[in-house]
Amino acid sequence: MAIKIGILGYGNLGRGAEAAVAQNDDMELVGIFTRRDPSGVQAATAGVPVRSADDLLAGDPLDIDVLVICGGSATDLPEMTPKYAALYNVIDSFDTHAHIPQHFATVDKEAGENGHVALISSGWDPGLFSLNRLFGNCFIPQGKDYTFWGPGVSQGHSDATRRIEGVADARQYTLPVEKALDEVRSGSNPDLTTREKHTREVFVVAEPGADHAAITKEIVEMPNYFDEYDTTVHFISQEEMDRDHSGLPHGGFVLRSGKMASGATSVIEYSLKLDSNPDFTSSVMLAYARAVARLSAEGQKGCRTVFDVAPAYLSAHEGAYLRSHFL
Amino acid sequence: MAIKIGILGYGNLGRGAEAAVAQNDDMELVGIFTRRDPSGVQAATAGVPVRSADDLLAGDPLDIDVLVICGGSATDLPEMTPKYAALYNVIDSFDTHAHIPQHFATVDKEAGENGHVALISSGWDPGLFSLNRLFGNCFIPQGKDYTFWGPGVSQGHSDATRRIEGVADARQYTLPVEKALDEVRSGSNPDLTTREKHTREVFVVAEPGADHAAITKEIVEMPNYFDEYDTTVHFISQEEMDRDHSGLPHGGFVLRSGKMASGATSVIEYSLKLDSNPDFTSSVMLAYARAVARLSAEGQKGCRTVFDVAPAYLSAHEGAYLRSHFL
Numbered sequence: 001m002a003i004k005i006g007i008l009g010y011g012n013l014g015r016g017a018e019a020a021v022a023q024n025d026d027m028e029l030v031g032i033f034t035r036r037d038p039s040g041v042q043a044a045t046a047g048v049p050v051r052s053a054d055d056l057l058a059g060d061p062l063d064i065d066v067l068v069i070c071g072g073s074a075t076d077l078p079e080m081t082p083k084y085a086a087l088y089n090v091i092d093s094f095d096t097h098a099h100i101p102q103h104f105a106t107v108d109k110e111a112g113e114n115g116h117v118a119l120i121s122s123g124w125d126p127g128l129f130s131l132n133r134l135f136g137n138c139f140i141p142q143g144k145d146y147t148f149w150g151p152g153v154s155q156g157h158s159d160a161t162r163r164i165e166g167v168a169d170a171r172q173y174t175l176p177v178e179k180a181l182d183e184v185r186s187g188s189n190p191d192l193t194t195r196e197k198h199t200r201e202v203f204v205v206a207e208p209g210a211d212h213a214a215i216t217k218e219i220v221e222m223p224n225y226f227d228e229y230d231t232t233v234h235f236i237s238q239e240e241m242d243r244d245h246s247g248l249p250h251g252g253f254v255l256r257s258g259k260m261a262s263g264a265t266s267v268i269e270y271s272l273k274l275d276s277n278p279d280f281t282s283s284v285m286l287a288y289a290r291a292v293a294r295l296s297a298e299g300q301k302g303c304r305t306v307f308d309v310a311p312a313y314l315s316a317h318e319g320a321y322l323r324s325h326f327l
Numbered sequence: 328m329a330i331k332i333g334i335l336g337y338g339n340l341g342r343g344a345e346a347a348v349a350q351n352d353d354m355e356l357v358g359i360f361t362r363r364d365p366s367g368v369q370a371a372t373a374g375v376p377v378r379s380a381d382d383l384l385a386g387d388p389l390d391i392d393v394l395v396i397c398g399g400s401a402t403d404l405p406e407m408t409p410k411y412a413a414l415y416n417v418i419d420s421f422d423t424h425a426h427i428p429q430h431f432a433t434v435d436k437e438a439g440e441n442g443h444v445a446l447i448s449s450g451w452d453p454g455l456f457s458l459n460r461l462f463g464n465c466f467i468p469q470g471k472d473y474t475f476w477g478p479g480v481s482q483g484h485s486d487a488t489r490r491i492e493g494v495a496d497a498r499q500y501t502l503p504v505e506k507a508l509d510e511v512r513s514g515s516n517p518d519l520t521t522r523e524k525h526t527r528e529v530f531v532v533a534e535p536g537a538d539h540a541a542i543t544k545e546i547v548e549m550p551n552y553f554d555e556y557d558t559t560v561h562f563i564s565q566e567e568m569d570r571d572h573s574g575l576p577h578g579g580f581v582l583r584s585g586k587m588a589s590g591a592t593s594v595i596e597y598s599l600k601l602d603s604n605p606d607f608t609s610s611v612m613l614a615y616a617r618a619v620a621r622l623s624a625e626g627q628k629g630c631r632t633v634f635d636v637a638p639a640y641l642s643a644h645e646g647a648y649l650r651s652h653f654l
Binding site: 016019020022023024097100101104121126128130131133134135137138139140141142185187247260261262264265266267268269270271272273274275276279280283284287290305306307308309310311312314315319320322323324326327 | 343346347349350351424427428431448453455457458460461462464465466467468469512514574587588589591592593594595596597598599600601602603606607610611614617632633634635636637638639641642646647649650651653654
């Protein structure tokens, strides 16, 4: 029996999740739910209905095994995930690290009281990077952690740049500093400042007559976003922006290095190189949605994270197959 | 209450496990058990008794939460792990990939019938590399897997070389081919032959008057071990061997690359760089020993692998701490 997937939210992540269902033979997409007027939204997949998000809440719950919630972490998910966890098994990619404990608590209450399983903060960071931070700390108990992001597009930094007067369009890339990465890989456990770990590169389309020097100054001095980094600003045309910077690539590195009790050094490195951040994130979410369906079928309830899911639950294959093919 | 650890087998791996206990505050080493005459064996840790392996089997089981079995996969573990799983929770690092299903079945029977938890094939390959092969297949459903080993010492190849006439000592290094690694990292999903993925480098101490050319020929043409690889042989003195090649470094790379449904490429890379293969392996085993103790305390029984263990079970910290620090 296929796992019945519903997708709530139809932006980049929702479209990625929709496409990813086709790569998972044991899943079936039963509907896309949007807060917009559904009559104006067309699903990319033939035969998949686009419905109002209100339909999820009206009357009896719909026949959905796992609802994949594709909303923003700032305002959408803190409200949506607990609300829908009261009615469905759900998964989200809540990524405001500092607020995870609070989000976990509210979701756990709704899911637990209503007999559903909710998995929050899936994706790659939080998600796969978190797993590797945890693993690193368990396998190298005395060591240091390093997380580098990029090369990739930061949507938050791109948005912040677009709000500057005279900026028509902007795209910000976060870049790990190779020298710092190599130092960490050497096992020397360096202390690295924010500036030493990442640089930022911004491509800007300026409005006609805008003051490029003033825009550059405002970007590189922007508190929290850019002031602690070495930032390079490039002015390009809208045509160049559309041609060269329309993708959402991302990735990064999690390293753990330290010394075994004997004094021998060990270094663990995990890295991702993604042409499309939302496509990979949604693919990870679907694997964890499979786990959610299974945990729920076992009678579990409440909130979970990637830390609580045995890896075998992520695969459509049974244990004997996993042991003979992957172990 | 500390987790009471027993170590069975006191070679490189057992000594690594002994040292690693000191890096895990929630563990206590209650004894080292050897098949040798214990009166001739001295524990590196003050106050830890060295006892005969027979003591584990005589009379009532000893007060041990998890027995860490540090034996060889060829002949030791197939016999030892099921035998001790009947009496204790156990963990091993059985690494003969082709025989894992059989080993799992025999261990599962003994552990299951006697109410213990056994975890087999922990370490890094099988173990952490297996996890990353499984994860890769779940997160990038349509892609290819690549495992590279090294740079590192292969004890099997070193032993095979030592059996050649005229060879007094030998050490074999397995080296991943950088060009092949870079091709895989590019996301091009190349088809790679055995020869294209790894090279082998052998350091030999020849006996006086031995025929170096004949030894070289016998090494590079040795079926299964060397004939499918490009192998370089160096003749060195015993002093150089002792000075430069006494360690057991190892490591490797697991990559998964493929295309999301949109056509976007994703590449996942996991790598280890280990000064000491047995020290890291035993550190991983201790983290999984912690999980074994917890699964057993929950009332579980039977055989498990790394695929069956939720990551949170590996850490001494509780869920709330993990979520606020690592997620």
